Amino acid sequence: MPAPNTPSKTSQVITRELHAWIAAERAQGHGHDTILQAMLYAGWEHQVAAEALTSTPPPPLPVPWPELASSHMRLDGGDRLVELTTVMREPDIIVFENLLSAGECEALIEAARPRLHRSLTVSVETGGEEVHKDRTSEGMFFTRGENALTQRIEARIARLLEWPIENGEGLQVLRYRPGTEYKPHYDYFDPAEPGTPAILERGGQRVATLIMYLQEPESGGATVFPDVRLQVVPKRGHAVFFNYSQPHRCSQSLHGGMPVLAGEKWIATKWLRESVFT
Structure with a gap:
């Protein structure tokens, strides 16, 4: 045409x-x-x-979203009841309370600590990874289902968000020291970039993000959503979830990690894809 x-x-x-x-x-x-x-x-x-x-926004994709029909603000995670403290629609953002236990947070930190290195970002030009000045944390990846702890957490997330375990990337654990941050960015892969087709071969687009707080800093480190003027204060065991049905700025999924001012912030991030991630 x-x-x-x-x-x-x-x-x-x-x-x-x-x-x-x-x-x-x-x-x-x-x-x-x-x-x-x-x-x-x-x-x-x-x-x-x-x-x-x-x-021009691309057509919307199916996205994870929990069943919120019940009148109370608790969700069944299978092995744990999880409370909701904030629910926003358009854009879709949820703050979960006590998604992880204190013991699970500490176990993830200790398992990740020996494997930390300077955090990388996905290169949208090549489809590989690269160091980027906007991301100054240290991090590592667990493979999906790597151990009993990650298996249990992944199963809980899948049940809460009604999204298949196999459509998730492995958990990424990050440590932010004082002065480190992750400037506002999008988690989806820009369709206009040359490296995107190679990235999408592993499971399609990212359609949602779950950020779990493993350790709260003494000061700073909030997760910020500039488009909707929302800040989520990191609290151990809590998490913020958001989805983005279109890989486009109209999704209002711009977010970032504000600089840590004192102490250390540890988080675990779970990215969900539109199809099976390999």
Whole structure:
């Protein structure tokens, strides 16, 4: 299907019609580069075409979300009742209380401590990993189901969020010392980046994040959601969960870890994919 009628180069405007055309092309399986080239061939300026692609949200994906129909604010995690302290919709954010016991928090820290190294981020250009100036923590990954402790926690998360265990990445444990932080970012993989197709081969898009607080710092270290002006104070055993049905800024899933001012903050992060993660 050809691109919509192209206005003159001096009056090119991104219209609802153009957004609809891009969405239809994506639905037919055409990738970012293919659509961009079609627009350039039709006469669209590169800058306008690129902005139109960036500003058109992809179709929504199914996302994890717990059953909240009951009147009380407790959920059955199988081996543990978990309380809810905050529930937000659009964007979807939940704060869980006592998701982990104090013993589980300490056991995760001690198992992770010998394996810590400078935290890496996913490189959206290559599909690999890289050190990034915005992330200054230390961290490590457990493989999914690596030991009895992680198996128990993963089963609890799967039951709470009604999402298959096999669709989850392994738990990542992070330590933030004073002065360290993770500046606001998105957890999904940008469809426009060249390394994204290789990343998606392992389980599709990330569709949700669960951040569990293993140790609270003396000061600082809140998880911040700038789009909705929300800060979640880290408290041992508690967790914050949020999903993002579209890998796009319209998901309002921008979040970050504010600098730790005193003490150490330890967290465990669980990322959930749209399909089986390998």
